[in-house]
Amino acid sequence: MSAVIPAIETLTTQLGKLPGVGRKTAQRYAYHLLGLEEEDALELAEAIRGARAVVRPCPVCGAYTDADLCVYCADPTRQSGLICVVSDPKDVLAMEKTREFRGCYHVLFGSLSPMDGVGAEDLAIPQLLARCRAGGVSEIILATNSDAKGDVTAAYLAGQIKPLGIACTRIARGIPIGGNLEYTDEITLAQALEGRKPL
């Protein structure tokens, strides 16, 4: 009855695998790509191939790079002994946007999740501990997400790193800037209260 064109169906299915994209949005993207000049549509295909061909995780920290080392590990002006641990390569970008951090990174590529069978060996945790044991590390800043998995991951890492005599901190939780007390959930508010600072 309804006219399914396999090539459009395949394209819609593939676009629907992008994060947060449902079938309707995927269809909208697919028809948009079909409506473009062919060379414009193929630019996206080429961009995917191009990125996959040259971008890889930095062998030291896991941040994406198109060179041997990422720009953070390769930068001699950054403090290599101060390591910010994040779950995902895109979290590095978020940290960089602050323009506050002048240390290096370590990307875990996920969070611990015993329920889903994700253990330390499934993440870049052994590599992080190896960096810590190799010496020269003064502080590990845990910047995992502020959710259950991020909490479990941070607690696990603190338990492994502190015995090595390395300072281990976690980025603060509290009310976001511009946040309204009335609309702040009680868990965030409790954390903000607990983390209060003298003025």
Place this chain on the structure above:
Amino acid sequence: MSAVIPAIETLTTQLGKLPGVGRKTAQRYAYHLLGLEEEDALELAEAIRGARAVVRPCPVCGAYTDADLCVYCADPTRQSGLICVVSDPKDVLAMEKTREFRGCYHVLFGSLSPMDGVGAEDLAIPQLLARCRAGGVSEIILATNSDAKGDVTAAYLAGQIKPLGIACTRIARGIPIGGNLEYTDEITLAQALEGRKPL
């Protein structure tokens, strides 16, 4: 300062050209594609190439097809003399979902927009009028969008088609099913009132 990797930047830019996708969403898509297994990411690139290679507008009506004619024009059980005019190929899908329409289609590939310099010759309007003049057409159903450009387009087409002695109708405007009177804008409500039907 911030580490721009050209291949990721290109990918983000290309993804940002998808409709309704801003830079932040494009970046999310890009990092998602980088985080997949390479073959899974390349499936999307291949799906774009594949769709662009085989999908083309039907030479008669403009609906997308991977064959010589689209499934609607090729279907002998559909009424070829009843033509539903839509602005965009994806509107054909929307009409088909109703499972009510058993005629054929004509895709305009846009709407008239004198302000933007889009005239009849820039759309598939000459082709529509040629189909009308070729004979055998009993009714043209105008299903252009219910906005200013859709209104202009419908009015223009009615002016061209009615003198040919062909019935010309426009799909009804009114309160959508499930619509709440309180939240219906006054223009829609005025159209609904004007289009009232005896019970």
